[in-house]
Amino acid sequence: MELVEAHDPRLHLKKLCDIDIGEFWREADAGTVGLSKDELATVLLRLGAKYNYGLAAGSTATRAQIGAFFQALQLQDLALAHACALGRDAAWKVFIARFKEPLTQAAIGITGSVVLGQELAGSLYAELFGLTDRGEQRSSPLAYYSGRGSLKGFLRATLAQKNVDNHRRFRRETPITNEDLPAASQAQIPTSDMLLRIGQSVTVTLGALAPEERFLLSAWFLDRRTLLEVSHILHVHEATVSRRLQRLTARLHEDLLKNLQISGLSRAAAEEALGTDPRDLDVNLRTLLQASRKSAFLQQGASADTEQV
């Protein structure tokens, strides 16, 4: 099979999904951007193998599922991106005509500055073109575009990632002045045993949360995102985010009480322990919330190593 794929990807694709590559090629308008049928077939086959045609790992895709996976891709954007990655002039003309202005506007929006935005967009062009000063083989981030999302969104995400990385590279830690801290609580400082129990209870409670709940808490309490921003990420209404947050915090409170009671405290003592000044606790909520319980992307580790921009 490897041999067949290497020699004639079009035949392999036809064998897989009983669809002529010419149909995809015409739909992708790949001829306009200088991408041949073989090149498009190679890209499609690689994407199908990488994402298992949109199925869970270990599942075997039928011909219909394979065809549906290809049909669901943004074929025009996919052909344009890979033609640009291959350095086709026609593709770059189309790319510049379609994305120059949106990219600049997106960069300005991300950086919040016209100058910085234009600078960020300019640096991205050079990177997208894929040539290095050392004259190595062309390597463009556009080659990693899978066609599942839009090319415009892919470029926006690329810009955002570059901006975040630049910001983190040159960011300096700014200490918080003591004047901004609230006054110390008048409550009695609990014993070290009590603090230990509370810390363990918080760790267990936060560790039992679902990924979406952890993301919600992180975005809301750590990143201070607004309900609207979170709702856009989760593709729900902001009122839904608000309700989820309310339910989540209430459930967290109950779970903390339960865990404290499990550790040997009475109900009253557990409620009293929850009133402890958080500054007395040796608990780093950011660390707890952001603690990696399992390697979510270890399965993609091999590819991520190479694909990470």
Next chain:
Amino acid sequence: MSEHLHPDIDSLNAFVEGVLQEDERLQCLAHLAECDRCREVVFLAQEPRSVAVAPRPAFSWRRWFAPIPVLAATAVVCIALVAIWLSLRSRIGAPTRDVAVRVTQPAQSPYNRVEAQIPKPSVARKVTQSARARRKPESSAEEKPPLSARANTPAPVAKDARPESAPAAPSSIQPPPDVSVTATAPPPIPFSIPQVQPPPAIAEARSLEPASEISGTVTDASGAVVGGANVQLRQLAGTMTRNARTDTSGAFKFTELPAGRYELRIEMRGFREAVQQINVHAQETAAVRPELQVGATAETVEVTAAVPTIQTESSRTVGKSRRKQAPEPRPLPSGQPPTITVTRGKVRLAVDSVGALFFSGNAGKSWKAIKPLWPGKVVELVSPAEPPQPATVGFQLKTDSGSIWLSRNGRHWYASPPQP
């Protein structure tokens, strides 16, 4: 957290756009919960909402039609307000009689034809049709329900009005030649249409029973007004009797009167009792100016007067003539009150209390003094419309010296040739 665990940009973009499979989405969420860097990237990578809703070609097209529901609602509200206004207007000011006639009788029906003529007056009189005649106060309506209001009530009330209005509609009386008025039908008044149509006879009675008025000012021989005089009005064809008292300006007024012939009796201490007969037609206001003579209370002076009427050929005519004659006539340039008023078409002549003649070509809106060619004062002014006067004679006056003067248009006068 090692760097190689970050999802690639393509996956982050697919997560932002919501096109990831569920298992991959959960993996991404789990990573985002742990990785503030990737959280920041996905929040930054979101399409700005203002850009997402950027105007598309169809958007501008829709924008033109977006206000249509608002405009339609506004139009409906306006139409409803206009309908309510028309309804209120028809209930307050529109002649109910007109409605009854229009609903029950066609335009060519003989029931809605009222004809009259202008008789020769011997005493000062004025006939106007006023819109105020149909806007009666509640108090007078309680005293005797207006005929216009009764027109929409069941038949017995309308039957009561028929004998009073019957004399006002003699079919043999001919109208003056140039007083006829044509008018178009009044606008439909949907809220006043009765549910049950009365029989033709009742409809005829209704068409002939609108409210009329008699108003006047009581003066003495010198022209001074007489206040506090008792005025009694008696219906000659019926039993109705009404009393009033003149106010400080000598004025009195009887409203909501059915058409017919009345006797007006005026009593005042120190004056002779004055009695005057008035013929009032439908929807007319008869203006009288009785003059009291100094004398004993027991003495009675009877004055015979016939009030000129305006032809009411049909209910439509009434509606238009009412509108045309609605403006109040202006006072005479001399400042004296008019004692004789004669109207022929739009031409109106008036004689004031000192015997001067005035001309108005617009039904009393403005007046012009006529330079007298005759000696003395004008004591009689008529508008003859029948033989023996020729048709070219429109007005005739008589001076205190007994000379008779004729005029065709009221402006130019010539002495009447001696009668053979």
